[in-house]
Amino acid sequence: xxxxxxxxxxxxxxxxxxxxxxxxxxxxxxxxxxxxxxxxxxxxxxxxxxxxxxxxxxxxxxxxxxxxxxxxxxxxxxxxxxxxxxxxxxxxxxxxxxxxxxxxxxxxxxx
Amino acid sequence: xxxxxxxxxxxxxxxxxxxxxxxxxxxxxxxxxxxxxxxxxxxxxxxxxxxxxxxxxxxxxxxxxxxxxxxxxxxxxxxxxxxxxxxxxxxxxxxxxxxxxxxxxxxxxxxxxx
Numbered sequence: 001x002x003x004x005x006x007x008x009x010x011x012x013x014x015x016x017x018x019x020x021x022x023x024x025x026x027x028x029x030x031x032x033x034x035x036x037x038x039x040x041x042x043x044x045x046x047x048x049x050x051x052x053x054x055x056x057x058x059x060x061x062x063x064x065x066x067x068x069x070x071x072x073x074x075x076x077x078x079x080x081x082x083x084x085x086x087x088x089x090x091x092x093x094x095x096x097x098x099x100x101x102x103x104x105x106x107x108x109x110x111x
Numbered sequence: 112x113x114x115x116x117x118x119x120x121x122x123x124x125x126x127x128x129x130x131x132x133x134x135x136x137x138x139x140x141x142x143x144x145x146x147x148x149x150x151x152x153x154x155x156x157x158x159x160x161x162x163x164x165x166x167x168x169x170x171x172x173x174x175x176x177x178x179x180x181x182x183x184x185x186x187x188x189x190x191x192x193x194x195x196x197x198x199x200x201x202x203x204x205x206x207x208x209x210x211x212x213x214x215x216x217x218x219x220x221x222x223x224x225x
Contacts, residue, residue, distance in 0.1 A: 032212055043115075043201050043216035044154075051211055087154065091212060097142050097205045098167040099214065101154035 002027045002092050006102035013109050016077045021105045023088030024070040032091040033071050034099065035064050037084045044087055047073075078109045113138065115204050115217035123223045129190040132220045136183050136204030140215075142166075143185040145177060148199040148219070160185055189222075197224045 004025045013019055025033065032051050036044035048057045050066040057064050061082065063074040073086055085106045089099040116135045124130050136143050144167075145157040156169040160179035177187040183204075189196055199221050205214040 034214065036216070041199075041219075041221070043117075043218045046213070046215055049211055049213070089154075091214075096161070096166045097144050097159045097203075097212070097214065098156050098169070099144070099203075100156070101146075103153040 002090065002095075002100045004088055004090055004100050004102035006086075006088050006105050008105060009103070010106045011108070013075075013078055013107070015079055015109055015111050018074070018076045018078070020075070021073040021086055021088075021107070022070060023073070023102055025088075025090045025100075026069075027090050027092050027100070029093030030090060031093045033066055034089040034091065035062075035071070035073055036087040036089065038087055038104070039084050047086075075107070078107070080109045080111050083107055083109045115202055115215055117200075117202050117217040117220050119220060120218065121221045121223075123225065124192050125225055126192055126194060128192050129188065130192060130222060131186055131188045132200055132202075132222075134185045134187075134202030134204075134217060136185070136202075137206070137215060140204035140206045141183050142205040143179055143183065144203045144205065144214070145185070145187050146201045146203065147171070148201055149197075154201070157187065192224045194224050196222065198222060 035047040038044045048064040085104040087104045089101045142161045144159040159167040179185045199219045201219045202217045
């Protein structure tokens with residue numbers, strides 16, 4: 001069964017303290033792995049899509065990487081405005097647009 | 112381009128009532144998916160429509176239904192509301208391009224069932 005697990009559930013960082021969020025997945029065939037950011041009470045905001053192992057994408061202080069079994073979201077020198085819940089989702093090959101989401105990592109960056 | 116819009120943004124209903132939520136996808140996107148988000152279960156897939164046809168359905172009871180119109184706008188309906196239906200309902204519109212699949216979410220409709 002297609003499944004996504006994110007860790008840690010919550011992460012507290014000091015401003016400037018770099019870290020990584022993990023998304024491990026099992027899927028029959030991966031069409032794409034998506035990262036989203038979600039602020040309280042709002043819809044998820046698209047960040048990245050990764051398609052194949054070894055692929056990396058960057059946006060400001062965020063960098064996403066992909067292996068055959070997991071993806072990492074690296075946050076370099078985070079700022080308080082990076083505080084949010086980060087969601088990972090897999091898009092299986094044979095499921096049209098049915099995405100499987102992880103439960104998210106709630107990031108809190110303290111000044 | 113305008114983003115995904117959902118109406119209403121907030122809704123309070125009583126147990127046993129029914130509710131209809133609306134979603135307008137990004138212009139040019141023909142696929143619309145619906146998700147339910149709760150603190151305990153996270154984001155769970157409800158169903159997906161493409162060109163007015165339901166292509167995929169999640170594990171929700173038949174009280175949850177949807178449809179898509181020829182202009183790609185979509186509605187979802189929940190009948191005989193239960194307290195456990197209180198959630199953030201999210202609509203996402205998708206398109207496939209040469210660079211892959213793009214999926215964008217709307218702001219959601221917060222449904223409270225009392």
